[in-house]
Amino acid sequence: MKLLLIDDEEKLVLHLQKGLRQAGYSVDIALSAAAGLELAAVGGYELILLDLMLPGTTGFDVLRTLRAFGIDAPVMILSALNQSKHVVEGLDLGAVDYLRKPFELDELLARIRTVQRSQTGSRLAVWRVGDLTMDLASRQVSRGGKSITLTPREYQLLEQLMRQAGRVLSKAQLTEKVWESDFDRGSNVVEVHVHQLRKKIDRGFATPLLETVVGVGYRLKGSLDVK
Known part of the structure; x- marks a missing residue:
């Protein structure tokens, strides 16, 4: 936010x-x-x-x-x-x-x-993409019933990717939404955070969700379901 x-x-x-x-x-x-x-x-x-x-x-x-x-x-x-x-x-x-x-x-x-x-709205309190779940009220994330601990920045990054699930978000778009206005856009901080997030939400699961679209950006595969 x-x-x-x-x-x-x-x-x-x-x-x-x-x-x-x-x-x-x-x-x-x-x-x-x-x-x-x-x-x-x-x-x-x-x-x-x-x-x-x-x-x-x-x-x-x-x-x-x-x-x-x-x-x-x-x-x-x-x-x-x-x-x-x-x-x-x-x-x-x-x-x-x-x-x-x-x-x-x-x-x-x-x-x-x-x-x-x-x-x-209350109906959007819980977001789901496949078996990945984000509870907006408690700020808890889990996949396949397994709790996932994220840093505040990783949580913000995942929130943006889930909000636009199925769509490719560029580095510039993620930078604007997640990082402060004085962020150095030439750094590799976005790539580093995406790498760490991918390890947490995909490692140990048969189907990877976080996809890199070479030369374009990043996408969370699937569609957003809410309840």
């Missing part, structure tokens, strides 16, 4: 970015409203985390501008403004959640998972 965090508290932002990345999320940061709007316009984010007290403007104005520009990514407000009127205004403007500062990282992660579930 690709996140954008708009907040001018640099120390907090860097702390949250580190924690969210360790949890397996791709996170870009913006320390001003202008920078946030610029990133939001081109970044393809699946969730925007938005502070209300920004230099020269408010998060409410940012949220209005996002919607006026046709950017419909879900927005979660993170703010020290804790009066009911602020919460009501944020939700009325279309925010999906309002989290009062200070908060624990675990609470933020739980709120993000709730947004993920609401985006996919």
Whole structure:
């Protein structure tokens, strides 16, 4: 899941970015409203985390501008403004959640998972491609009933491949979805992660699922089944 965090508290932002990345999320940061709007316009984010007290403007104005520009990514407000009127205004403007500062990282992660579930819908809580299963709620992966332990980045990579099962995804497409915007696209990190993921989901099974299409990209063979 690709996140954008708009907040001018640099120390907090860097702390949250580190924690969210360790949890397996791709996170870009913006320390001003202008920078946030610029990133939001081109970044393809699946969730925007938005502070209300920004230099020269408010998060409410940012949220209005996002919607006026046709950017419909879900927005979660993170703010020290804790009066009911602020919460009501944020939700009325279309925010999906309002989290009062200070908060624990675990609470933020739980709120993000709730947004993920609401985006996919309860019927998409479990994905299957052949005998490979991904539970989006618990973030557990298994194949043939055998539990598979993935790193956060491997999980993100597999999530993208399962989402587009049967289709070839290029290195550039995977880089955009899984890695941060400052990722060195000339490196072989994608190839290394695909290699490690293949060992975990295919080794010991008669039918390999993760296929390299030479000169094009990678594909998870089969079709996505959901329940």
